Amino acid sequence: MSSARAAAKAAETAARTSYGRLLAILAARTRDIAASEDALSAAFLAALRTWPARGVPDNPDAWLVATARNHLKNAARHKGVAIEAAADLALLFDEGAVDEDADALPDDRLKLLFVCAHPAIDASVRTPLMLQTVLGLDAARIAAAFLVAPATMGQRLVRAKTKIKAAGLRFELPTQADMPTRLEDVLDAIYAAYGTSWDAVAGADGDAGARGLADEALYLSRLVVSLLPQAPEARGLLALILYCESRRAARRDAAGRFVPLKAQDARLWSRDMIVEAEGHLTAASRAGVFGRYQCEAAIQSVHAQRPITGQTNHAALRTLYGLLAQRCPSIGVLVAQAAALLDAGDADAAMAVLQRLAEADIRGYQPYWATLAAVHVARGQRGEAAAALHTAIGLTEDPAIRAFLAQSLES
Amino acid sequence: MQYMLLLNETAEEFAKRNDPAEAEAYWGGWNAFIGAMAQAGIIVKGDGLQGPQTATTVRLRDGKRAVQDGPFADNKEQLGGYFVIEVPDLDAALAWAVRAPSASYASVEVRPVLPPMAPPSA
Numbered sequence: 348m349s350s351a352r353a354a355a356k357a358a359e360t361a362a363r364t365s366y367g368r369l370l371a372i373l374a375a376r377t378r379d380i381a382a383s384e385d386a387l388s389a390a391f392l393a394a395l396r397t398w399p400a401r402g403v404p405d406n407p408d409a410w411l412v413a414t415a416r417n418h419l420k421n422a423a424r425h426k427g428v429a430i431e432a433a434a435d436l437a438l439l440f441d442e443g444a445v446d447e448d449a450d451a452l453p454d455d456r457l458k459l460l461f462v463c464a465h466p467a468i469d470a471s472v473r474t475p476l477m478l479q480t481v482l483g484l485d486a487a488r489i490a491a492a493f494l495v496a497p498a499t500m501g502q503r504l505v506r507a508k509t510k511i512k513a514a515g516l517r518f519e520l521p522t523q524a525d526m527p528t529r530l531e532d533v534l535d536a537i538y539a540a541y542g543t544s545w546d547a548v549a550g551a552d553g554d555a556g557a558r559g560l561a562d563e564a565l566y567l568s569r570l571v572v573s574l575l576p577q578a579p580e581a582r583g584l585l586a587l588i589l590y591c592e593s594r595r596a597a598r599r600d601a602a603g604r605f606v607p608l609k610a611q612d613a614r615l616w617s618r619d620m621i622v623e624a625e626g627h628l629t630a631a632s633r634a635g636v637f638g639r640y641q642c643e644a645a646i647q648s649v650h651a652q653r654p655i656t657g658q659t660n661h662a663a664l665r666t667l668y669g670l671l672a673q674r675c676p677s678i679g680v681l682v683a684q685a686a687a688l689l690d691a692g693d694a695d696a697a698m699a700v701l702q703r704l705a706e707a708d709i710r711g712y713q714p715y716w717a718t719l720a721a722v723h724v725a726r727g728q729r730g731e732a733a734a735a736l737h738t739a740i741g742l743t744e745d746p747a748i749r750a751f752l753a754q755s756l757e758s
Numbered sequence: 759m760q761y762m763l764l765l766n767e768t769a770e771e772f773a774k775r776n777d778p779a780e781a782e783a784y785w786g787g788w789n790a791f792i793g794a795m796a797q798a799g800i801i802v803k804g805d806g807l808q809g810p811q812t813a814t815t816v817r818l819r820d821g822k823r824a825v826q827d828g829p830f831a832d833n834k835e836q837l838g839g840y841f842v843i844e845v846p847d848l849d850a851a852l853a854w855a856v857r858a859p860s861a862s863y864a865s866v867e868v869r870p871v872l873p874p875m876a877p878p879s880a
Contacts, residue, residue, distance in 0.1 A: 467848060467852070513870055514848045514869075514870050515759045515761075515846075515847045515848045515851075515870055516847060516848050516849065517846070517847040517848065517849035517850070519849075
């Protein structure tokens with residue numbers, strides 16, 4: 348490979364692997380994410396232009412940060428420098444020449460994650476904001492995964508960045524007292540990214556959104572664990588995502604049909620991911636504090652034992668779902684609890700849980716109707732079962748799941 | 759940065775201001791909050807406001823003045839006072855806002871104050 352091509356490749360590699368880190372460094376000092384993104388793009392362009400001719404600098408990341416900072420300063424000067432910008436400039440100059448060597452470059456991505464998932468930012472845009480700032484995903488790709496128009500997603504992201512700058516959100520780690528709830532917001536946003544890989548998996552073949560953002564969610568989840576190794580819930584979320592991902596290959600049959608957990612071929616599960624998940628869950632449990640993600644991961648852990656023990660430990664599932672329902676009684680958790688009770692052979696207890704749910708919550712919630720149908724079947728109420736199943740089919744977006752439900756309607 | 763805390767009140771709380779049985783506790787809570795901000799040296803300016811029954815709203819439409827008795831919008835919560843505070847960031851402003859007595863039964867809106875306009879460049 349020619350040295351020019353090697354240099355171009357080095358610039359591309361830096362763009363891919365260092366994007367979030369470099370953006371976090373710039374944004375943490377200016378609070379201006381949009382301007383930092385522009386400056387970083389300009390720096391990458393400059394790298395592509397100059398590295399092939401002059402060679403790759405010893406510390407490419409430091410070079411990129413310095414170039415981006417110059418760009419920010421010039422952009423601010425160009426604008427005639429409002430008083431507010433002058434303050435930003437002072438901050439920039441303040442940082443001076445700290446990044447002479449690689450080790451001096453701080454990792455501010457955790458601060459950036461906390462800003463993206465700040466309670467002052469609308470919950471629906473927190474995940475997209477993280478994906479764009481930390482991973483460098485473009486608005487169109489994010490929009491596809493969240494099933495919204497690219498222009499709409501672009502507007503939401505711009506609005507959020509403007510709010511962060513104008514309202515002056517803090518680019519620092521939360522105080523010890525705020526940490527648990529703030530971390531929960533960060534983890535929820537990462538989990539929402541993972542959720543897209545379930546919602547969008549239905550998408551037509553070759554659809555950019557079809558794969559969802561599973562890999563991105565896994566990356567972010569690992570990132571939080573690496574930056575906050577002491578937080579049990581961060582490990583809980585990572586374990587949960589790993590357990591779910593371990594079963595990806597088994598979730599569809601060769602024809603693309605949905606395969607429920609009970610019927611999955613455990614030989615298709617990823618051993619490596621399960622082992623890694625077990626490790627994180629064990630480490631998390633040492634802290635001895637209850638957490639939603641640890642509990643959900645523990646539930647998945649029980650399922651992962653099936654191929655080893657040859658049966659599902661329904662008593663353990665019942666206990667874990669009881670705990671989860673008590674602490675986090677969301678509609679999703681309660682319906683899952685009902686399904687677990689049904690699987691354990693207690694259709695009456697399952698029905699009791701379902702009957703306590705509020706009318707407004709269940710109306711458009713497909714898993715409720717699918718579970719209700721199964722509970723009716725178990726109780727021998729065929730007419731009610733068919734009615735519930737019809738509703739479930741009507742509420743299903745995923746053709747593979749719709750086909751699965753339609754099949755059980757016939758049987 | 760400077761932030762304005764817009765302190766909203768409910769009708770019941772406004773009524774306590776002049777209720778002999780409640781007034782002391784009502785003002786005690788507010789004085790403690792304001793005292794703490796003053797002690798921290800963050801107050802730029804601020805005032806309590808008289809109740810919404812004293813409000814008059816005026817609009818100019820087609821050159822005609824339309825004067826209306828009462829506040830701009832008939833909400834459950836009405837502006838009861840405001841403070842402009844000087845703190846480093848929104849998180850610090852929110853930490854103060856949540857200590858206002860009205861935060862626990864009504865609401866506090868927090869807004870960054872518009873920075874001074876830049877002088878026209880020479």
